[in-house]
Amino acid sequence: MKLSLSTLAAGIFYVASVDAASASQCRCVYGQSCWPSGSDFSQLQSLLSQSLLYPKPTASQCYSTSGASDDCSDVIANYTSGIWRSDMVGSMEAPNWESYIFQNGTIAACYPETNITGACDQGNVPVIAVDARTPADIQAAVNFSVMHDLRMVVKNTGHDYIGRSAGRGALMVWTHNMKNITHDGSFVPEGAPPNETYDAFTLEAGVQWFEAYAAANATGRVLVGGLSAGGSVGAAGGWIQGGGHSALSSNYGLGVDNAVEMTVVTSTGQYLTVNAHQNPDLFWALRGGGGGTYGVVTSVTYKTHPALPALVAIFSVNSTNSSLIQQLFTESYTMLPSLSDAGWGGYGGIDNTSVEFIYLSPNVSWAQANETWTPFFERAANLTSAGLNITAAETLQFPSFYTLYESFFGTPTGQNGGNVILGSRLIPREVIENNNDEMCTAIFETPGMSWNFVAGGKVSTVDPDSAGLNPAWRKAVVHITWGASWEDGASAEDIGQLAAGVKEQEARIRELTPESGCYFNEASPFEEDFRYTFFGDHYAKLKEIKDKYDPHQLFVVTQGVGSEEWDDELTCRV
Ligand SMILES: Cc1cc2nc3c(=O)[nH]c(=O)nc-3n(C[C@H](O)[C@H](O)[C@H](O)COP(=O)(O)OP(=O)(O)OC[C@H]3O[C@@H](n4cnc5c(N)ncnc54)[C@H](O)[C@@H]3O)c2cc1C
Ligand SMILES: *[C@@H]1O[C@H](CO)[C@@H](O)[C@H](O)[C@H]1NC(C)=O
Ligand SMILES: *[C@@H]1O[C@H](CO)[C@@H](O)[C@H](O)[C@H]1NC(C)=O
Ligand SMILES: *[C@@H]1O[C@H](CO)[C@@H](O)[C@H](O)[C@H]1NC(C)=O
Ligand SMILES: *[C@@H]1O[C@H](CO)[C@@H](O)[C@H](O)[C@H]1NC(C)=O
Ligand SMILES: *[C@@H]1O[C@H](CO)[C@@H](O)[C@H](O)[C@H]1NC(C)=O
Ligand SMILES: *[C@@H]1O[C@H](CO)[C@@H](O)[C@H](O)[C@H]1NC(C)=O
Ligand SMILES: *[C@@H]1O[C@H](CO)[C@@H](O)[C@H](O)[C@H]1NC(C)=O
Ligand SMILES: *[C@@H]1O[C@H](CO)[C@@H](O)[C@H](O)[C@H]1NC(C)=O
């Protein structure tokens, strides 16, 4: 997607399409004369295990047919819960992806504050959805979409940061209710020699991390997964297809390094089992080549790891002296390469007056952890006389990863439900080792900065060509993110200005890390060279595989492989 600054805002939410779609060039969307008739949909319905659904925006309950309704308390109370949102077919984690900006700047939206526009607009939310429970449901939806040349989107949790699971006037395949979890202590991939066995979990496409973690814990094992409030991120959808990072990655690799098999429905309606022995090219592409691009994944099988005690280091300080904060933050970054080698990983954030992080490791004793952290904690303690306030600087031991997860990530509210545009970058180990001061100054001066310390260690020792994943991950030690957010009711112009700010900040960070790239799943909608930025030198091979398995080009997402052949709205070929 190539966006100029003048179309920034429009690009985020897509621009209105020309109604007289030329059949060969454009997909059919709701409202056009090509849209399938009621009897066409009845035919589709007859092939499905569930009733067709008609998704509505998250806040639609706040509106009644007569205008504003008082049924909004549930929406307001749960608005920032990723679990609550992902249970609803029409809800996206970031509400801005539910809305749509016309070229004239009018925003079609459905805000919980009903007095902003007075009406609930469908916006960017797909109009009809297949509530998939089986591969056959998905085959029917895919066949129907190809037959009618529909714009189709795949939605799992709706957590995508670039709105890839939404689409105005589209048909949605909703995988959320495919919840089966199967444990096999000696799983053999199809086509593999009988001695290639794994202790493995097979997760259907709709399983979320909170469910997968609980199931693994019950068998005394651990899965490498995402960590977020309430564990709401999907465990077998976009997360793994974009790469899948975890605080455990420096020990056990990324999600893509832990998958041993997947099943997938392609746009030709085939249901395939893919692994290192069968359709290895598709298996390669599905591990990091981007969600919503090759087919609908129906399950992922992951190998597990032993449930060891987990050590945590928590650090939280503030000061009115911002250079003190910057200094301490910069010192903490010099530790990242060796911390990752020792199996530490986690998350942090910074602003002018505070810095905090929580890192964990399942691979050290408490005494070793203290040996690692005591000098840094002492260093901070020494700065209290200079004006540093310490809220936390300590190590803790948990009996297992699962108890740690429950204790820090158990509450589902707080992380979702905000309008947001992200910027992000994978920061190479080499840059931390050779240019840490300049890098940290740029990070410190970028507003809204947080980081995912989820690379290095094991992530760097895996062959970069073993998966479709952006090879930049293998050289990185930390994945930084920042962004802009705004209140409902902001104008398209104001949003465009915020977006322009994110783009400027990106340019500065990119200059310090010219050969690196970005994480497909947590990124800006405005990357200038998305092919290199998200896929590096794997792009050409990924495109070949995409063309082979998706001859209908049914699966097209923003900045995904092959999307350069489509317009910004992803409905017309360019
Ligand atoms: C609160 C929060 C916390 C996060 N934490 C982490 C983290 O710890 N680690 C990390 O790596 N990322 C994290 N992410 C980013 C996350 O990986 C992405 O949001 C990812 O896209 C989520 O995938 P999903 O399937 O849950 O979401 P969706 O938005 O439903 O899907 C994302 C993309 O994948 C496609 N897709 C979904 N399911 C399928 C399928 N079965 N087959 C084919 N395509 C599919 C969709 O079409 C869409 O393009 C987080 C995001 C949020 C909002
Ligand atoms: C919604 O919020 C209410 C009130 O806080 C709470 O009782 C309920 O459990 C929430 N529902 C979900 C699904 O989180
Ligand atoms: C902007 O365009 C949309 C779609 O064409 C239209 O519905 C809306 O009325 C227009 N708004 C203004 C202010 O002209
Ligand atoms: C909408 O109503 C809320 C109070 O319910 C008020 O705070 C807000 O300012 C109003 N917004 C507009 C645009 O009128
Ligand atoms: C979808 O199409 C494929 C290939 O043409 C076919 O094998 C399959 O039976 C179809 N499935 C449904 C549910 O129509
Ligand atoms: C889900 O698991 C149950 C119990 O193991 C099984 O009966 C059912 O067939 C599975 N469903 C699918 C779609 O695999
Ligand atoms: C499986 O057996 C083959 C042949 O005996 C051997 O070469 C290979 O290393 C074994 N693989 C594993 C994973 O044990
Ligand atoms: C996690 O597993 C342990 C040991 O298997 C068990 O004691 C504990 O109850 C489990 N926790 C939950 C919440 O299931
Ligand atoms: C740090 O603590 C002092 C008092 O001990 C307080 O005056 C100051 O505001 C605190 N700094 C911040 C950023 O909270």
Ligand SMILES: *[C@@H]1O[C@H](CO)[C@@H](O)[C@H](O)[C@H]1NC(C)=O
């Ligand atoms: C702030 O901290 C720095 C050290 O990082 C120190 O040099 C400077 O004097 C401090 N400024 C004030 C006003 O205390």
Ligand SMILES: *[C@@H]1O[C@H](CO)[C@@H](O)[C@H](O)[C@H]1NC(C)=O
């Ligand atoms: C902290 O200060 C003490 C006393 O000045 C000094 O001996 C020690 O080396 C300092 N520790 C660190 C980590 O800076």
Ligand SMILES: *[C@@H]1O[C@H](CO)[C@@H](O)[C@H](O)[C@H]1NC(C)=O
């Ligand atoms: C700063 O740290 C002090 C001491 O831990 C704490 O009481 C205070 O709440 C913190 N202030 C902020 C703004 O976090």
Ligand SMILES: *[C@@H]1O[C@H](CO)[C@@H](O)[C@H](O)[C@H]1NC(C)=O
């Ligand atoms: C490690 O340090 C923590 C405080 O950060 C302390 O509570 C704990 O007892 C220490 N453990 C060991 C084994 O030294």
